[in-house]
Amino acid sequence: MTDAEIAQxxxxxxxxxxxxxxxxxxxxxGILIGVVAAAFNGVMIMGFQVIFQLVLDGQGKTLGQPLDLPFLGNVNVADMLGVATDTPVGLTGVIIACACIPILMFLNGFLEYLNKYCLAWVGNKMxxxxxxxxxxxxxxxxxxFFSHxxxxxxxxxxxxxxRVAQTNAVQLVQLLTNxxxxxxxxxxxxxxxxxxxTLMSLIIFPLCLAPIIAIGRKVRKAGSREEKEVGTMMTTMHESFTGIRLVKGYARExxxxQRFDHANAEMCKNMLRWTRAMELIGPIVESVASIGIAAGLVYFWVQQRGAGDLIVLVMSLTRIYPPAKELSKVNLLMQKTVFAVNKVVHLLDRPADIQDAPGAPSLPRIKGAVTFENVAFTYGKMDGTKLDKAAITHVNLDLAPGKFYALVGPSGAGKSTLFSLLLRFYDPDSGRVLLDGADIRAVTQDSVRGNIGLVSQDTFLFHDTIRENIRYGRLDATEEEIVAAAKKAHAHDFILAQQxxxxxxxxxxxxxxxxxxxxxxxIARAIxxxxxxLLLDEATSALDTETEKIIQEAIHVLSEGKTxxxxxxxxxxxxxADQIVVMKDGQVADVGNHEELLKTSELYQKLYSLQFHE
Structure with a gap:
């Protein structure tokens, strides 16, 4: 994703x-608790004013002397507590008043905690x-899709x-509401x-905005670039780990x-830009805010007002700056959030190339008849256009159930493409693929693949036990069925030999x-x-000659009643094989059994001669 695309x-x-x-x-x-927590700041300020006036200005005074509070005017503490107006402000009263400070702070912090917890709970569910x-x-x-x-x-x-999309989105909600x-x-x-x-103190605050805006313009793309480099780094790691034999075989560690370090360095550089921008805002805001506090001291000296009032005002102003500082980061936070959310939503809403038809029924268990009816197919490029050369053209095949068929021919003849079309990994450009006479595009993909077993030359096993790798063929299989499948695949003996x-x-x-x-x-998984x-893509290619003969016998047993x-x-x-299909240049060249093809097919004769007479 380019910088121009990111900006849009x-x-x-x-x-x-x-x-x-x-x-x-x-x-x-969670939002309402955040509102209450925000409003509680006003209660806390007035509570602090009462406490400071009682403690700092209360020596030698009584509770009957009124306190001047915002909105409430003169308040008589003695009347509120139901005591005599001449009750002195003693040590006990001071201790009780001071004890209210941690109570007020706890209540404020607890409301903030509830606000954050509720939003975090929702965020984790999301x-x-x-x-x-x-x-x-x-x-x-x-x-x-996966090929590109x-x-x-x-x-x-x-x-x-x-995670970035969820975390930052929740944080933005909290910032913008609380x-x-x-x-x-x-x-x-x-x-x-x-x-x-208050007004004089706030006049200075807009001075904070200029450096914040300037910083934001320079590094607003750093967050999205960081995410991009993380993707590059993870790609390098994945390819290196999965291709470790190739890496070591060519001594390319x-x-x-170096590939990893390049992406890692770029990511760290962008991460540093992002961190520098986020953390530089705080000191700028606090430095400017201190100017207002200094000016406030001069103002109180001129007005000859008490320390209690000054402390309350300064404490209140300082409580403005943390949320103001967080709000100043919203623009930078938004840039990173937008990039992450768009990447996530792009994948969420990306339609699959192969989709079930609306209301498509499930294909029941079939007998095993396979028909390719004038099928043609061309692979696509990354840009969505088709390659110049078709993979297969005008393929017509009618495979009866319960028979053993083989596809032979040079590389690129279209053999694997027929498998991919039969599994409906792709849809043909023209023609139809039928199972027991049903067009596989008219039924669900799961039901089509549920009628097909596959053993590929690119054998993949999960990092799990042997049992679970075999069970992957049918998740509800019993232990006895797993062992029986392993025996038919001649895997039981070597499995028992494993620790x-x-x-x-x-x-x-x-x-x-x-x-x-x-x-x-x-093979046991397919059994x-x-x-x-049953589709066998070079299923015995990795076996020695003795094991190959054993597997051939197992395949013949397995083929009874199956295609x-x-x-x-x-x-x-x-x-x-009952029938051998000879393919060349994406077309069916010849069909017949071994003896017939040796007499009629020049290509088969050539393949046979190369393998057995050379």
Whole structure:
């Protein structure tokens, strides 16, 4: 996101308010408590005036002597307490009056605490649902989205920018509701007590605004740039960790450190700019405020007024400056909030490339018939346009249930594209993909994929136990079903040999297992799913010759009553297939069994010759 784009951002208030509605009651209570806390400052000022007049000016005086209070005029303390007017202001009275100071401060602080707690409670609820919805929105995107998006930046948005959006938004609400009313309340009382002194003190305050505005103009983009660099840094970390074998294999540790340090340095530089701006405002405001206090001392000396009045006025004025100082940061805080909220909302409202049709029914368990009807598809670029060359064109296939089919051909022939279309990772540009005669675009995606099991050459295992990685195929599977699936995939024996057996943790991406072991767990996961269609994308590519033969036997057993479609570059794994589909340049070149294709297909003959006669 460029600086120009950042400058044009607007806060999508309506979108964020949707997350506030369920807790609007608690939110309103928090706001009302903030209002009460702000108004309590006026009560506290008048309480301090009573205390200071009794303590500082009360020596040798009685409780019957009136006190001059704002709005109330002359107040007789003796009448309020129900005692004789000639009762002297003794040590006991002074101690009781002074004891009221911490009580007033506690009440003020407790109201502030309740205000912050209620808003923080609402904010945390909002954060939970915002993060959950952003994560859900990302997961429903098609593979086309993930082929262009950076995983590190997505994680940054889900975790950090959603937190920034929530925290700063709540803080802004608190600042804009509590702080102005606090200032107004204190000023109201001060003007009632001594309007001239208050007015003269406030004349100096606008002098604070000039440096604040100047600072804000220079660094208002620092916060958004900081968030951008955090995303870059997390992307670098994610790529380095997931590709650690490549990094070490090419001895690129130092290069990755340099990439990380560049983003880290930029982030720290922008963070320092932001912090410098936020923290510099405080001393500026306080320094200017001290000028008003100094002028007030001169004014009281000329007026020959008591110290008690001066202390109350100065204390009251100093209570104005903290909320005023916080309000002066609103512009800077808003810049960071707007950037984070827009990033979050952009992902929240991003429509998925592949969506269920309105009111689409679920596809029941099918028999396993697969039909590609004049299908054509071209992958897209990052800018949304299509590539010049189509991935597949005019593909017509009719695969009967319960059969074993194989897709062969050179790289880029379109084999994996057929898998992606069948799983509805993408929709064809023309033509239809049918399951038992039903167009997969007319039913829900979940029900389509629920009828398909997948074993990919890019085996992925979660950082969890072996049991849970197999159970991922069917979450309600029993222990007996998990073990049975592992046995069919010939994984049971090596699992028992692991320390912990089925409770052994496989490590990040299965790093504690060999390639063949990971592949067999992936096959066990697909077996447990027990879907009527099984897709094998180079499923035995990571296995040794002996294990490969065992897995081939397991696949033949598994294929009974199921439609098995396998992509294979090693023809030895699919020579027993009922039908072999030979693909070239995105089209179906030939279809037949092994013996037929050896006689009729030049491309198949060439592939066979390269593997078995070279």
């Amino acid at each position: 951002l607007k806060m999508p208030y309506g979108r964020i308010l949707q997350y506030l509605k369920p807790w609007m009651g608690r939110f309103i209570v 954060l939970f649902h915002i993060r959950s919805d952003v994560f859900r929105s990302i997961l429903r995107q098609s593979p086309a 998006a950076k995983a590190g930046e997505l994680m940054q948005t889900v975790f950090n920018q959603s 702080r102005p009313l606090t200032i107004i309340t204190i000023l109201f009382v001060l003007f009632a007590k001594d309007w001239f002194f 130092e290069y990755e450190v 912990g057996g089925y409770d052994a943790v496989v490590g990040d991406s299965g790093c504690n297992l060999s390639g063949g072991q990971k592949q067999r767990l992936s 447990l799913r027990n879907a009527p269609i 098995v479609i396998a992509i294979a570059h090693r023809l030895s794994t699919i020579m027993q």
